[in-house]
Amino acid sequence: MGTAAGFVPVRWSAPGSRVTRLELFYDLVFVFAFLNVTSLTGYHPSAANVYRCLLVLGLLWWCWTGFAGLGNIVRADRGILPVVGFVTIAATFLLALSVPGAFQDRPGGLNGPLVFATCYFLVRVCQLSVFGWVARGDPARLRRWAVLAGLPVVAAALLVAAALVPPRIAHGTAATTLQLALWTGALLLEYGAGVRIGRSYWEVVSAGHWAERHALMVLIALGESIIALGLGQRFLAGMLPLTWPVVTAAVTGILVAASLWWAYFDTLALVLEQALHRARDPQVRIGLARDVYTFGHLPIVAGIILFALGSKDLLVEAADPSGPPWGEPLGGFWIAVLYGGVGLYLLALVGCSLRAVRVLRWRSVVAVILLVLLAPLAGQVAALHALVLLALVCVGLVIAGTTGEGTRRHRIRQVALEEQQAAEVEASRWRREHL
Numbered sequence: 001m002g003t004a005a006g007f008v009p010v011r012w013s014a015p016g017s018r019v020t021r022l023e024l025f026y027d028l029v030f031v032f033a034f035l036n037v038t039s040l041t042g043y044h045p046s047a048a049n050v051y052r053c054l055l056v057l058g059l060l061w062w063c064w065t066g067f068a069g070l071g072n073i074v075r076a077d078r079g080i081l082p083v084v085g086f087v088t089i090a091a092t093f094l095l096a097l098s099v100p101g102a103f104q105d106r107p108g109g110l111n112g113p114l115v116f117a118t119c120y121f122l123v124r125v126c127q128l129s130v131f132g133w134v135a136r137g138d139p140a141r142l143r144r145w146a147v148l149a150g151l152p153v154v155a156a157a158l159l160v161a162a163a164l165v166p167p168r169i170a171h172g173t174a175a176t177t178l179q180l181a182l183w184t185g186a187l188l189l190e191y192g193a194g195v196r197i198g199r200s201y202w203e204v205v206s207a208g209h210w211a212e213r214h215a216l217m218v219l220i221a222l223g224e225s226i227i228a229l230g231l232g233q234r235f236l237a238g239m240l241p242l243t244w245p246v247v248t249a250a251v252t253g254i255l256v257a258a259s260l261w262w263a264y265f266d267t268l269a270l271v272l273e274q275a276l277h278r279a280r281d282p283q284v285r286i287g288l289a290r291d292v293y294t295f296g297h298l299p300i301v302a303g304i305i306l307f308a309l310g311s312k313d314l315l316v317e318a319a320d321p322s323g324p325p326w327g328e329p330l331g332g333f334w335i336a337v338l339y340g341g342v343g344l345y346l347l348a349l350v351g352c353s354l355r356a357v358r359v360l361r362w363r364s365v366v367a368v369i370l371l372v373l374l375a376p377l378a379g380q381v382a383a384l385h386a387l388v389l390l391a392l393v394c395v396g397l398v399i400a401g402t403t404g405e406g407t408r409r410h411r412i413r414q415v416a417l418e419e420q421q422a423a424e425v426e427a428s429r430w431r432r433e434h435l
Helices: 022-041 045-075 082-100 111-135 139-164 175-197 209-232 242-267 266-280 282-295 297-311 316-318 331-356 361-379 383-404 407-433
Strands: none
Touching: 022 045, 022 082, 022 175, 022 209, 022 297, 045 082, 045 111, 045 175, 045 209, 082 111, 111 139, 139 175, 209 266, 209 282, 209 297, 242 266, 242 297, 242 316, 242 331, 242 383, 266 282, 266 331, 266 407, 282 297, 282 331, 297 331, 297 383, 316 383, 331 361, 331 383, 361 383
């Protein structure tokens, strides 16, 4: 893959490679895009708009996971990959900006649905062009790549059709149903055909990189959910006072976010990575990476986004002197979003644990059952009281999980510590010899 001048366009990754700083920079833009999908339902809450959110999130996640897979095979910060990455994040940023008008064009600017479809296609082309370069020396691999490369073409065509066709042949509910059906078709095509064809094409070169990349995405999403809790133009501009209800809302929101962090990172993230390292057979490793990370982490991120959507503007409402000091009741829809987001997150953790190590996280199941039972009450009480109830369940889950796992938790964390120390010793030895 070299040239006469010594420039190497693409450098292979290695089994021990980890996430680069450049990939982390790219992930910031993707998380911004993920959280921006809440604009589809933030001001017009409905089941159809929530479904629109999930459709957009699903396509964005597929873009991101393709980029994560690319960085697992080749080094994302070497050769031509930084250029490809910068084009990708520029297209992703435009994609995020077009999300509010992804389903309905708004007057006075570019056609939002067409901009979304074009940017989506561009992101996928950037990824697949590098995969094609890597496969060019292997005819069989190149043929499989050609089939994969056709998927975003068809998916983008379905998105274009969703933008142009329904308004011309139908109205009202019929137009909405047709549009959502075309979007659903694009999503199912990418996931279904992509997984089926990619099974014989894809490989996990570095288990550590793959696990770390997804864990960092969860971490960034949790950080952005805290930002969403604190954002509010009137509050940030100093137009609203800092009151005890605001302090309560802020601390409680942080407690929930910290509990979600603990539920994933304390032991589960470690045990999932360890299971992926132990999967020596390539096909077993691919299946585990696909089920636990590509599929399993999508509802984890979706749950965080729903939590961010449900908690958005709570500080503003708590500080607003014209309303009740603890906020108006959220009602059934927003409680379903807020509590449902946390419940989806916890159930996704349960599914990942079952698939990877065959261990049922029954405490998380109990927490989800409690959220379901408390939801009717939470929808009728003040908004901040509902948030406090949510925090109590989450903190209780953390305490029960931390104290109840005993020797298993110690063993998992000890293995991770020994691995980290071994890597540090090797890195120190190399630095002494070469730096």
